[in-house]
Amino acid sequence: MIQPDLQETLFTTPKSEAIEYCGVKELIISQWFDLHYLSFDILKIDVLTEPQFIELVFVSKLMSNIESKLMLNYLLSKLQKPYAYNYNKIFFNVFTNEWEVSERKLIDFSDMELLEIVIENADEDKELLKEYINQIELKISDL
DSSP, X not given: OOOOOOOOOSOEEEHHHHHHHHTOOHHXXXXXXXXXXXXXXXXXXXXXXXXXXXXXXXXXXXXXXOOOHHHHHHHHHTSOSSOOOOTTTEEEETTTTEEEEOSSOOOSXXXXXXXXXXXXXXXXXXXXXXXXHHHHHHHHHHO
């Protein structure tokens, strides 16, 4: 079974930043604690540890993408609590009916498909395409 990421680090996240990152109201997040989806009550803390932040992001991603409580409960029943899992590294394999770890970051598109989508969405906006090129060049210079 996949293990949650409970490694403590020196990094913390202020509660307000975590809430903004997830795009969910504080009272909704507190309800997730009441429903046993979170291991901590957001109303009782000011700063999240890294495992708490990872858990909050993972649960918020599931909540925003799965409408059925029955399906959500089923998926979560296949994981150990707390749900401190990096959503970019695990996925639910519908063929094995289990969560699995990916060795690389999960994305929905190949790099070329993603690039084609970006270019297509820019249409004929030359300035936007130039900005994309500048951002790519900056990233390359940082490598």
